[in-house]
Amino acid sequence: MSGFCGCCSPLKPRFKRLVDDIFPPVAEDGLVKSKMETLTYYAATSPEKLDRIGEYLAYRIGRDISRQRQGFVLIGMEAMDALLKSCHAQSLNLYVESFLKTVQRLLESPEPELEILASESFLKFSQIEEDTPSYHRTYDFFVDRFSQMCHAENVEFQERLRTSGLLGLNGVIRKTVNEDLAENIWDPKHMDKIIPSLLYNIHTNKEEDSSSAALLESQTPSKMADQLLRELVKATSFSTIKSVLLPVLVHVDNHRLWEEHNQTRAVQVFEAIMYSIQPDLSYIVIDRLMGHLDTTSAAKKKSQIASVLAKIIGIGVGDSTVGPSVLEIINALLKHLKKQTNGNTGGGGAFYVQQYHHALLTALGEYVSRLPDFQMVEIMTFILSKVPSHEANASDQQLLQIMLKALYCVAEKYTSKYFTTTFSPQFLSPLLRILSSPDQEVRLMVLQILQTLVDRHDNLEKLSKPSLRPANLGLKTVFHINSIVQIKCSPKKTLFHVYNTFKKVLEESNSNEVLEYMYTTVALLVMETSNSDDGTVYLLDLIVCIQNIASINLALSSENRFALHALAISLLALLASTVNIAELDAYVDRLIDARERRAIHMLPPFTEDYHPGLDPNTPDESLLIKEETIKEALTNAGKNLQKMDSLPRRQNSPHNYLWHENTIGDAQSRRVSTVSLISSGLDVDSTSSSPGIEKKPFNEEVSVAAFRKVLEGPTSKEKEEEEKNSKGIMDVNELLNFKPKMAPKRPLNTVEDEYEDNPDETYEMRAAKKLKAKSAAKKRLEEERLAVLEAEVEQQSRKNPSVENDDDDDEVMEDEDRGSENYCNSSLSLSSLVIDLIQELTDIDTLHESQDGADALIQTLSNNQIAPLLVQNLERLSTLSDDDNDGIHNTLAIIENLIEFRPQMCREAVDAGILVWLTKRLKKRIVLRLGEGLQLMNLMLREKKSSRNGALKVLTHALSGHQGKDCCNKLVDVLGLRTIFPLFMKTPKKSKRKGVTADEHEERTVSIVSSLLRNIRTGTQRQRLLAKFTENDFEKVDRLLEMHFKYLEKVDATERLLLRQKEDLDEDETYLRRLEGGLFTLQLVDYIIMEICCNSGASTSNIKARVHQILNQRNANVKTIRNIVREYAGNLGQEQEGESDKQHLLQLVDKF
Structure with missing residues (x-):
């Protein structure tokens, strides 16, 4: 009976019968399709049976494997794959366990066909998304087995097995990367097997026959491995990328891929990584490669690694590459260069x-x-900061040359637009200092760097050799470019610095190659500044100086002096060709002809062999360049040469020319105050501010006590004495019919002209001396006026000895009072000069340069009651006078500077009555008109004061909302865009005493820009606003995208934090948390992007193309921006204004 029951199929469970029915009697017939459909339907309608179906199928396949019935194994795996694909239920996890056990059995089989079948089934499994991931599932066995298949050596099945192994690894990676599993595919134990397997197949791309190539054209192991490596790298993050890079470096080391001829395979691997990695992580690959240089001491291997680095380092770098990682990479490269100079290359x-x-x-x-470009300028300055300050030994000299070569590499790639940007004081000063090095090679490299940066019109090759006929070279000058660019590029101070350094260098012995480079550099500067009279003045001064050096410097060799004469005539010919003056051209031609006949050695080219009988000490005067003749020709042509006489000349020391070392190099110790320049009208380019002059002590005492005496003005005793003297001179009865003639008043500027600045004095000394000179001049003028008045009164009294008229007594007394008042006013104007000087001394930038000096100055001012004196001075000033307004402005600036540097000064200022004075002013001007308020905020933003943050905050509120429409238009009219957008482009450096963070600053500037775009919809103001986003190669669009990605990361981090905290927050509270985490700024930034991209105009398409370009570079798309703006619109208010804004935002989303 039992035997009969065992053979009776109806006694089996139904799922077993259904499974048995799918297998045909003969394996060659294949899967029974109709029965398979029945089994699939049963599994879908009875999901609780799915795990038992899987177990029974696994049992049958295992039995067939042991019996070597491969046909039935294939049928069983086909059925398992079909069930896996068709059934999506919660019980699928239990079925998967049976499925994976079956795949494991197949992989353990020695039959290659079954291994291939297992990898294909596993790949299908990896493409299925499970509803509930299994956290206890591991894939260690599959990683090991698939990695072994990637190294298969079976001749018959080699390619198929390797391809199947790669497919299996692909399935493991997809399954573990896309799902949150306990299994970490980035674990080193997995990466150490996966990465070498991929690299091994990438580098074993054997030649295949035509039939094989046609069959598996797109499935070669090399192509599949390369694609899989790229997908793996693309899925990495900041914390996982290193686990990929370490096995790569180990593999390249073990297989000696660095040592190949062209390093093709090593470059191929790192190119695949750099092209696939997220752009913000590419610097990690570079950093790891440079770190790998330290793992070996062999110079050969170091050079090979560095060669690979040079070939891949530029991949992924673009305009969006910002942040500290840039300087970190530059610094690392410079460190490795520096190690070489120390002999550490092995x-x-x-x-x-x-x-x-x-x-x-x-x-x-x-x-x-x-x-x-802006980062290149910073990098060049950074490289110069690494140059040793002195070359004490051969190592320092070698380091200097290497750093200059590095600087030249950067300069070659830089496109110079504005000299004021390229040749900043921080960059130009150390570069010119290096030019003074006695090493000829160093001088050549510095001159080569200058030539590369100066040449903007491809004149370098044409001017590589001195020429007497430069007009025939086809040179391009600045007249070929837009006139606006000419104005912006006028490098007056740059020329002065460079030419004065050249004068010092030329006083020393130089090779002919250095002199040729010197000519090329000067010639390029002339070509770039040929539209400037100042450039002509500086060049003529340089030519005359070169000739003087050649004529009188006996320390130079005869060859060097003859070469200098040739250099001078070559530059003169260049000057003549640029100014295009017939009289000057004729003079230069005559001079060249005369030298060709009688002194050919004073003409180019430079040579080392001159006739030994030539004497450089006795040149023919007719063959020398005559400065007066040239100046006369230039003046007749309308050139302004007034600055020629004011240029500093060499007197006793040859170093007097090199004045940039005392100005640019010492820029940290002295900076011109913006407030004082505006308020007092000082001329920064005056001769009194000319640098490079030796300082001498000032003989007269200038102390705080003297300033205090001037601030207090005339004492009551002095006023009484003055009134007494006036009354003694004038008799009322004698002046009845008398109108005195006043002494002719000389303008104050003529008095100033009589004062000759001592070029050896400091700025403070000159200012104090001018102050006393003006005081003495005014006093002398008053004495002259009173003397004339006394003389004429005496003369009139003789004519009318008995005239009396009491009615005019009051009138005459009023005249006397006015005279006394004039004297007081002169004292007041004198006090305003003292205020200017104190404001200059207490400028906040100046105070921060020397802590000890600033403390001493402020303590001295405090001890001498500076606060009461300033408040008393404010009481005497009136807003009806422009001069008094300047005095009020500077007085308040002094108080603000003192309080900012030493907050304890607040108490002294309050005790002195500053709040009382301010309250009176407030009562007089309770209502500040709107236009004046915007102008005031604009001025405050331009000045680098602590009040700038408050002004930015005020503008943020004043421009927001529909009620800020008039304010927005007014701000554009008062040129506020020139102030707002520099702040938008770059966050100011944070001061220790200023509590505004960079994020707060960016939020306010972005809010202002968004308010301007929202409230200015038409008119010229709108056009001016939109034009800002197209300036300088769309730099403001780049800044917007940079901020977009920055705050998008902040918002993502906030959302992840909220998920981890698992707080019970409602929707509104969550939204507020996200707003605080950066969503508010992100919404405004994305709104601005949409607004400028959807505007109707010719530049809109260019802006939109730039936005899409940057998004593509960062592997982003516009959907993110649309979703953010759509969410922004959905959370606006329900009032009428909010509804209109919402509709406008939704329209922008549709257009974008």
């Missing part, structure tokens, strides 16, 4: 050391060539 010979050196410099050039 053995291997000078050849490999030179190769290593060249590779690092190439890497530096490739990296910076893809950075924006």
Whole structure:
């Protein structure tokens, strides 16, 4: 009976019968499709049976594997794959366990066909998204087995097995990366197997026959491995990318891929990584490669690694690459260059050391060539900061040359637009200091760097050699470009600095190559500044100086002096060709003809062999350049040469020319105050401010007590004495019919002209001396007026001895009072000069330069009651006078500077009555008109004061909402865009005493820009506003996208934090948390992007194309921006204004 029951199929469970029915009697017939559909339907309608179906199928397949019935194994796996794909239920996890056990059995089989079948089934499984991931499932076995298949050596099945192994790894990676599992695919134990398997197949791309290539054209192991490596790298994050890079470096080391001829395979691997990695993580790859340089001491291997680095370092770098990672990479490259100079490159010979050196410099050039121009300027300044201050030994000298080569690599990639930007004081000063080095090679490199930066019109090759006929070279000057650019690029101070350094260098012995480079550099500067009279003045002064050096400097060799004469005539010919004056051209032609006949050695080219009988000490005067003749020709042509006489000349020391070392190099110790320049009208380019002059002590005492005496004005005793003297001179009865003639008043500027500045005095000394000179001049003028008045009174009294008229007594007394008042006013104007000087001394930038000096100054001012004196001075000033307004402005600036540097001064100022004075002013001007308020905020933003943050906050509120429409238009009219957008582009450096963070500053500037776009919809103001976003190659659009990604990351971090905290927050509270985490600024930034992209205009398409370009570079899309703005619109208020804004935002979303 039992035997009969065992053979009776109806006694089996139904799921077993259904499974048995799908297998045909003969394996060659294949799966029974109709029965498979029945089984699938049963599994879908009875999901609780799915796990039992899987177990029974696994049992049958295992039995067939052991019996080597491969046909039935294939049928069973086909059924399991079909069920896996068709059934989506919560019980699928239990079925998957049976499925994976079956795949494992197949992989353990020695049959290659079954291994291939297992990998294909596993790949299908990895493409299924499970409803509930299994946290206890592991894939260790599959990673091991698939990695082994990637290294299969079976000749018959080699390619198929390797392809199947890669497919299996692809399935493991997809399953573990896309789902939140306990299994961490980034664990080193997995990466150490996966990465070598991928790299091994990438580098074993054997030649296949035509039939095989046609069959598996897109499925070769090499292509599949490369694609899988790219997908793996693309899925990495900041915390996981290192687990991928370490096995890559180990594999390249073990297989000696660095040592290949062209390093093709090593470059191929790192190119795949750099092109696939997220752009903000690419710097990690570069950093790891540079760190790998320290793992070896062999110069040969270092050079090979650096060569690979140079070939891949520029990938992924673009205009959006910002942040500290840029300077970190530059600094790391410079450190490796510096190590070379210390002899730390290990053995291997000078050849490999030179190769290593060249590779690092190439890497530096490739990296910076893809950075924006503004970062290149910062990098060049940064490189110069690494240059040793002195070359004490050969190592320092070698380091200097290497740093200059690095600087030249950056300069080659930089496109100079504005000299004021390129040649900043922080960059130009150390560069010119290095030019003074006695090493000829160093001088050549510095001149080469200057030529590269100066040449904007491709004149370098044409001017590589001195020429007497430069007009025939086809040179391009600045007249070929827009006139606006000419004005912006006028490098007056740059020329002065460079030419004065050249004068010092030329006083020393130089090779002919240096002199040729000197000519090329000066010639390029002339071509770029040929539209400037100042450039003509400086060039003529340089030419005359070169000739003087050649004529009187006996320390130079005869060859060097003859070459200097040739250099001077070559530059004169260039000057004549640029100014295009017939009289000057004729003079230069005559001079050249005369030298060709009688002194050919004073003409180019420069040579080392001159006739020994030539004497440089006795040149023919007719063959020398005559300065007066040239000046006369230039003046007749309308050139302004007034500055020629005011240029500093060499007197006793040859170093007097090099005045940039006392100004630019010492820029940290002295900066001109913006407030004092505006208020007092000082001329920064005056001769009194000319640098480079030796300082001498000032003989007269200038102390705080003297300032205090001037501030107090005339004492009551002095006033009484003055009134007495006036009354003694004038007799009322004698002046009945008398109108005195006043002494002719000389303008104050003529008195100032009589004062000759001592160029050896400091600024403070000159200011104090001018102050006393003006005081003495005014007093002398008053004495002259009174003397004339006394003389004429005496004369009139003789004519009318008995005239009396009491009616005019009051009138005459009023005249006397006015005279006394004039004297007081002169004292007041004198006190305003003292206020200017104190404001200059207490400028906040100046105070921060020296803590000890600032403390001493403020303590001295405090001890001498500076606060009461300033408040008393305010009481005497009136707003009806422009001069008094300047005095009020500077007085308040002094108080603000003192309080900002030493907050304890607040108490002294309050005790002195500053609040009382301010309250009176408030009562007089309770209502501040709107236009004046915007102008005031605009002025406060332009000044680098602590009040700037408050002004920015005021503008943020004043421009917001529909009620700020008039304010927005008014701000554009008062040129507020020039102030707002620099703040928008760059966050000011945070001061220790200023509590505004960078995020708060960015939020306010973005809010202002968004308010302007929202409230200014038409008119010229709208056009001016939109034009700002197209300036300087769309730099403001780049800034918007930079802020978009910054705050998008902040919002993502906030959302992840909220998920981890698991607080019970309602929807509104969650939204508020996100707003605080950066969503508010992100919404405004994305609104601005949409507004400028959807505007109707010719530049809109260009802006939109730039936005899409940057988004593509960052692997982002416009959907994110749309969703953010859509959410922004959905959370606006329900009132009428909010509804209209909402509709406008939704329209922008549809257009974008």
